Amino acid sequence: MPTVSMTVNGESVSSEVEPRTLLVQYLRENLGLTGTHVGCDTSQCGACVVHVNGKSAKSCTMLAVQAEGSEVSTIEGLADGDTLHPMQEAFRENHGLQCGFCTPGMVMSAIDLVQTNSDPSEHDVREWLEGNLCRCTGYHNIVKSILAGAKAMQG
Amino acid sequence: MNDANNKWIGKRTIRPDGADKVTGQATFGADTTMPGMIWGKVLRSPHAHANIRSIDTSKAESLPGVKAVITSADVTNYSPEKSVILGIQDMRWMTRNVMAREKALFHGHPVAAVAATSQKIADQACKLIEVDYEVLPWVVEIDDAIKSDAPILHEFIEFEGKPSNIAGTLEHKKGDVQTGFEEADVIVERSFTTRPVHQGYIEPHACLVSVSADGRATIWSSSQGQFMVRAMTSMLTDIPQSSIRAIPAEIGGGFGGKTIVYLEPLATILSKKSGRPVKMVMSREEVMRASGPTSGSKSTVKMGIKKDGSIVAAQGTYYLQAGALPGSPIRGAVGCAFAPYDIPNVHALGYDVVSNRSKVAAYRAPGAPIGAFAVECVIDEISEAIGMDPLEVRLKNAAKEGTQAAHGPVYPRIGYYETVEAALSHPHREIPLGKFQGRGVASGFWFNAGGESSSQVNITEDGNVVVTTGHPDIGGSRASIANITAELLGIDYKRVSVLIGDTATIGYSNLTGGSRVLFASGMAVTDSTEKVIVSLKERAAKIWDIDPEAVDWEDGYARPAGANAGMFDPLSLEELAERATETGGPIGAGSQLNTAGAEGGFATHMCDVEVDIDLGIVRIIRYTSFQDVGRAVHPSYVEGQLQGGAAQGIGWALNEEYIYDSEGRVDNPGFLDYRMPVCSDLPMLDTVMIEVPNPKHPQGVRGVGEVPLVPPLAAIRNAIYDALGIRFYGLPMSPPVVLEALEQGEAAE
Numbered sequence: 040m041p042t043v044s045m046t047v048n049g050e051s052v053s054s055e056v057e058p059r060t061l062l063v064q065y066l067r068e069n070l071g072l073t074g075t076h077v078g079c080d081t082s083q084c085g086a087c088v089v090h091v092n093g094k095s096a097k098s099c100t101m102l103a104v105q106a107e108g109s110e111v112s113t114i115e116g117l118a119d120g121d122t123l124h125p126m127q128e129a130f131r132e133n134h135g136l137q138c139g140f141c142t143p144g145m146v147m148s149a150i151d152l153v154q155t156n157s158d159p160s161e162h163d164v165r166e167w168l169e170g171n172l173c174r175c176t177g178y179h180n181i182v183k184s185i186l187a188g189a190k191a192m193q194g
Numbered sequence: 195m196n197d198a199n200n201k202w203i204g205k206r207t208i209r210p211d212g213a214d215k216v217t218g219q220a221t222f223g224a225d226t227t228m229p230g231m232i233w234g235k236v237l238r239s240p241h242a243h244a245n246i247r248s249i250d251t252s253k254a255e256s257l258p259g260v261k262a263v264i265t266s267a268d269v270t271n272y273s274p275e276k277s278v279i280l281g282i283q284d285m286r287w288m289t290r291n292v293m294a295r296e297k298a299l300f301h302g303h304p305v306a307a308v309a310a311t312s313q314k315i316a317d318q319a320c321k322l323i324e325v326d327y328e329v330l331p332w333v334v335e336i337d338d339a340i341k342s343d344a345p346i347l348h349e350f351i352e353f354e355g356k357p358s359n360i361a362g363t364l365e366h367k368k369g370d371v372q373t374g375f376e377e378a379d380v381i382v383e384r385s386f387t388t389r390p391v392h393q394g395y396i397e398p399h400a401c402l403v404s405v406s407a408d409g410r411a412t413i414w415s416s417s418q419g420q421f422m423v424r425a426m427t428s429m430l431t432d433i434p435q436s437s438i439r440a441i442p443a444e445i446g447g448g449f450g451g452k453t454i455v456y457l458e459p460l461a462t463i464l465s466k467k468s469g470r471p472v473k474m475v476m477s478r479e480e481v482m483r484a485s486g487p488t489s490g491s492k493s494t495v496k497m498g499i500k501k502d503g504s505i506v507a508a509q510g511t512y513y514l515q516a517g518a519l520p521g522s523p524i525r526g527a528v529g530c531a532f533a534p535y536d537i538p539n540v541h542a543l544g545y546d547v548v549s550n551r552s553k554v555a556a557y558r559a560p561g562a563p564i565g566a567f568a569v570e571c572v573i574d575e576i577s578e579a580i581g582m583d584p585l586e587v588r589l590k591n592a593a594k595e596g597t598q599a600a601h602g603p604v605y606p607r608i609g610y611y612e613t614v615e616a617a618l619s620h621p622h623r624e625i626p627l628g629k630f631q632g633r634g635v636a637s638g639f640w641f642n643a644g645g646e647s648s649s650q651v652n653i654t655e656d657g658n659v660v661v662t663t664g665h666p667d668i669g670g671s672r673a674s675i676a677n678i679t680a681e682l683l684g685i686d687y688k689r690v691s692v693l694i695g696d697t698a699t700i701g702y703s704n705l706t707g708g709s710r711v712l713f714a715s716g717m718a719v720t721d722s723t724e725k726v727i728v729s730l731k732e733r734a735a736k737i738w739d740i741d742p743e744a745v746d747w748e749d750g751y752a753r754p755a756g757a758n759a760g761m762f763d764p765l766s767l768e769e770l771a772e773r774a775t776e777t778g779g780p781i782g783a784g785s786q787l788n789t790a791g792a793e794g795g796f797a798t799h800m801c802d803v804e805v806d807i808d809l810g811i812v813r814i815i816r817y818t819s820f821q822d823v824g825r826a827v828h829p830s831y832v833e834g835q836l837q838g839g840a841a842q843g844i845g846w847a848l849n850e851e852y853i854y855d856s857e858g859r860v861d862n863p864g865f866l867d868y869r870m871p872v873c874s875d876l877p878m879l880d881t882v883m884i885e886v887p888n889p890k891h892p893q894g895v896r897g898v899g900e901v902p903l904v905p906p907l908a909a910i911r912n913a914i915y916d917a918l919g920i921r922f923y924g925l926p927m928s929p930p931v932v933l934e935a936l937e938q939g940e941a942a943e
Contacts, residue, residue: 057314073225074218076446078396079478083865086396114218123216131212134830137669137838139215140222140397140446161878168873172865174394174447175669176834177841178873 045106047072048116056103062096063087065103066113074114074143078172085171088144089113095151097170114143117150125191126150126184135184137175145171149185153192161186202680203893206830207687209673211444220444223400223416224475231402232261234457234464234474235316237306237323238484239298242550242858243332243345246298246305246325253322254308259315261468263323265306266295268463270430274350278429281422281705283454285429287519291553292430292459298327299347299518300550301859302483309464309472332550332858333359336492336513339549347518347548361520362546364528368600374507374539378498380579386568387924388907389851390490390515393557394842394870397446398481403461404471409437411462416443418452418666419705424697430459431466438462441696442666445706449842450556453707456485482863486555487852488564489514489522495531495568499576503590507539508532510568514546514561517553522546526561526640529601530904531569533639534610534796535591540600550858556707558839559640559900563846563907567925570636570908574915584912585635588798589614609822609886610796613637616820616882617798630805631815632917637798638904642897643708644789648701649718651679651726652782657768659683661722662695663715664703669838669899670831671711675719677827678893682723684749685767701786709897712827713888714789720892725783733770733777738762791890795897797821799840799905803913810933812848812914818880819905824888824896832898837879839902845871846903847910851926 044053047070054069066072066089075098078084082100089098090112117124123131126146136142145168152159152167159167164185165178173181197204214220251263272278272286280288289295294303306323310316331345338344339359346357353360375381401415411433417423420440428435445452457474465472476485491514498507510531514522524544532540542565577584592611598604617623617635627633650662661679665671672692680687704710727747734752735742738761746755751764774781802816819836826832849869855861862868887894907925915921920935 067225071227072218073221076222076397077224077475078398078446079865081478081864081866084396084478114216118217123213127216130216131208134206134209134670134834136212136215137831137834138395138397138445138447139211139220140395140444142215143218146216165874165876170872172396172870172872174396174449174842174870175838177837177839177871177879178876179837179879180830180834182873182878 041104043103043107045109045111047111048113058104060103061099062101062103062106063098066098072113072115076140076143078140083172085144085148086141088147088171090147090151095148114146126188129188129191130184133180133184133187135180141171141173145173145181149188153189157193159189200681202677202687203827204829205677207673207677207828209670210676210692211672222397222446223443226402226414226443228402228404228471231471231473232309232311232468233313233316234307234309234461234472235320236304236460237320239294239301239303239305241298241327241329242301243330244298244327245330246294246296247328248326249306250324251306254319257315257319257322259311260308260319261311261470262309262464263306264460264463264467266293269293269459270432271295274348280425280429284521287521288426288454289430291519292456300552302552307460307464309468334549334551334854334858336490336515336547339547347550359548360545361516361548364524364544366528366540366542366600368598369539371507371509371539371541375498377500377506379501380576381496381498382572382575382579383494383496384572384575384923385492385494386571388491388564388567389925390487391846391850392482392487392868393449393451395447395449395451398476398478399456399485400475401457401461402471402473403458403465405462405465409433411438413438413440413458413462414443415458416445416452418445418448418668418707420697421664421702422453422705423455423458426455427459427462431462439696439698442694445666445668448668449558450560450707451485453556453705478865479863482868483860484552486517486553488557488560489516489554491515491564493568495572497572497576499580501580503580503582503587505535505537505591508537510542512544512565514544514564515551515554516546516548517551518548519553520546520548522554523556523561526559527565529641530562530639531565532600533794534593534637536593536597537591542600558842558903562638562640562904563843566636566638566904567907570905571911574912585614585618588637589618606793607886607889608794608796609884612884612886613796613798613820613822616884617800620818620882622800622816622818625816627802630807630917631802632913632915633800633802634909634912634916635798635800636905636908636912637796638901640709640795640897640900640904642713642792642795643710644714644792645704645710646788647703647714647718648784648786649715649722650700650782650784651719651722653726653767653771655771657766657771659690661690661692661719662700663719664695664700665706665711665715666694668706669835670828671715673831674712674827675715678716678719679723682720682727683767701784709795709899710792713792713891713895713897716893716895717789717891718785718787721785721787722783726781729781729783730770734765736777737765737773792897793888793890795822795901797901797905799909801909801913803910803917805914805917805932807936810929810936812927812932814844815877817877818882819902820882820884821898821901822886822896823883823898825885825894826883827893827895829883832883833881835899836881836902840879840906841871841876843903843906844876844910847907847925847927849926849928
């Protein structure tokens with residue numbers, strides 16, 4: 040079995056994995072980072088979005104070995120101790136979730152949006168989120184959360 | 195409880211599980227692991243309909259790494275001849291749904307299951323199971339299933355004296371429709387179809403089960419009811435309920451689809467056989483093929499109206515797909531269809547039709563959107579025929595307090611009229627529309643539900659509060675319970691922790707479903723908290739040596755009242771908690787109620803669409819929901835229900851449908867081809883919450899979760915008519931369908 044090495048949430052990890060292991064399986068099953076979710080297996084729902092080298096990526100659509108040498112961050116790596124990342128705080132304060140299953144992927148996608156476009160409009164947010172499904176909220180409070188989070192990230 | 199004085203009820207407090215959900219700490223169905231855990235996998239039927247002659251599992255069993263293989267022989271059998279009722283389910287169907295018994299009844303029906311040391315080996319083992327099938331003719335559509343020469347799924351089901359795919363009927367009658375139609379100036383009769391749609395929860399079904407050497411089972415799973423999981427698993431495994439502990443995971447959406455079991459009994463039997471903890475997780479494809487969508491339907495609705503706008507007679511006939519085993523939501527279709535209106539003569543009839551599809555499961559106001567779709571479309575047409583605004587027609591015929599509903603009850607104070615009034619006077623109605631834009635309205639009703647709920651309210655030694663209820667929190671109910679408890683105790687809501695107990699730690703609580711949770715658990719928690727307050731007052735009285743009747747509880751303090759007012763310093767919750775031992779021991783109280791009085795919920799929706807006539811795409815440009823919510827204990831999560839239901843309705847109306855191929859297989863079992871609304875499909879979804887408190891609930895709560903899915907289908911269809919002058923009679927109104935209608939210049943009127 041090949042060995043894969045990467046940095047996950049700032050810590051170096053290295054494991055033997057079957058070549059067919061998906062990045063999401065590696066994160067969830069090998070590293071126990073179950074905040075990254077699997078909803079569809081086919082890269083529509085976005086519950087599995089993580090950052091690979093700072094850009095959002097669907098971890099169900101990547102092999103673990105493709106992340107060799109990469110910096111990976113997951114929802115578990117965002118908060119600074121007890122202080123939530125501004126985007127996490129925005130979702131919490133704006134009730135941007137009902138069941139919360141899509142939330143980690145939404146937050147990770149939203150942060151990448153704001154890194155790309157620091158002052159997104161409602162339209163920008165809606166277009167960006169096409170790859171993240173939510174079935175509970177009708178996206179209303181998610182859009183509100185991301186607009187608030189974007190402002191907060193600008194400090 | 196006076197609104198003006200409320201500190202917490204009606205406030206947008208931060209949900210207790212918010213931090214866990216935004217940091218990935220929340221534990222969903224697939225997130226639990228155990229030492230020694232192995233993986234379960236289901237082998238599914240490759241045929242839409244087939245007799246199972248034999249199953250040979252020997253090759254699979256001898257594959258290294260395989261620890262157990264099971265078939266229907268391992269699942270408790272119930273004769274198909276006699277019903278075994280559990281809640282709204284029948285276990286003779288449930289045993290055949292979790293594992294095919296005599297026959298495979300749909301493509302994807304489980305026929306065997308394995309547990310192995312890796313997912314890869316489990317996959318390989320499934321391929322080694324040899325099933326001898328006798329392939330049978332199959333049928334998936336209603337029209338085909340009710341033909342006299344249709345393939346019959348179950349020989350023991352008879353209708354009008356012959357084996358049939360019609361498994362049941364339900365009828366509601368009020369007055370005499372024939373006489374009613376004779377009084378009408380205009381009569382419109384139309385036929386409609388809707389397609390099956392999936393609840394679309396993003397979290398696939400998942401569980402982990404560990405059966406110990408002495409036969410006790412612990413189940414971690416995501417469901418809409420840990421007690422349902424316990425009861426069904428018990429009945430399908432013969433393990434007594436007292437030996438099963440069902441622990442609810444956080445649930446990643448359900449919308450009704452997680453009110454029955456699929457995996458838990460199989461994982462339990464696999465764990466018992468293998469002696470290892472067994473984890474099972476469905477793929478999205480398995481969710482789409484083999485868990486329950488809601489019914490597809492065909493219906494005919496006829497309504498008669500006088501020129502003055504009074505509806506004098508209404509008749510509806512509904513055929514609903516049950517899937518492969520009986521039990522479609524005809525009660526919702528037939529009972530809710532005409533429920534918003536005071537119509538003197540009503541006849542509603544529903545048929546439950548089996549066919550070779552996965553068995554339907556509940557979906558948000560089960561059956562009601564189907565019932566309302568036909569009725570609300572016909573109301574649009576009769577309104578046009580007499581030249582009256584469709585909202586004015588609804589207002590004129592609105593059911594009110596004292597109206598006898600066709601499905602039985604005489605309504606107490608309800609808020610339907612107010613939803614129409616609010617729509618009539620809302621600025622949305624005045625916004626000008628452009629070319630190919632249109633506006634539609636429709637209304638809807640859901641029964642709501644009460645039933646069993648348990649709660650425990652404990653005061654911690656440091657004077658804070660832990661509340662335990664028995665309902666998985668699917669949309670923010672913990673936040674609402676925190677608001678109620680904080681309000682009653684007069685303390686900051688942050689001092690209240692709300693937990694969901696497992697089947698061993700809290701009393702029986704019925705499903706999270708039917709819009710019952712905050713109604714019922716709100717009552718149970720109110721009862722427990724009031725008992726706690728009585729105890730706190732008694733303790734203060736003891737400390738002060740006065741009569742407990744002479745103690746008030748106010749803003750988190752016991753205060754001497756009446757003749758003793760001002761004689762002693764008030765005692766805080768913290769002080770009383772500190773002195774609990776000397777005043778009678780631990781402070782806490784439980785309640786186990788069978789709640790009643792969950793009165794109906796009503797909504798009216800207004801929707802603006804714009805049609806791209808080149809592509810046939812219908813875009814929702816404006817949407818406002820008006821709903822009687824009783825009392826919005828936590829407004830954000832009430833609005834969330836209204837918004838989420840509208841979005842699901844938009845998907846149902848415009849894009850979502852199960853497509854079957856020529857072999858009776860679902861052809862679109864994934865989110866690429868099963869097109870749910872994405873963020874860019876929707877505008878902001880406006881909500882107007884009308885609060886007509888339920889007189890039978892301590893906080894005035896009415897269920898709010900189901901109604902929002904009832905009006906959208908017709909509201910959107912009526913808006914498309916306003917935009918194009920084309921009336922559609924089937925769903926979804928997807929781009930190919932709209933384009934075809936545009937090309938044909940098809941106008942029904």
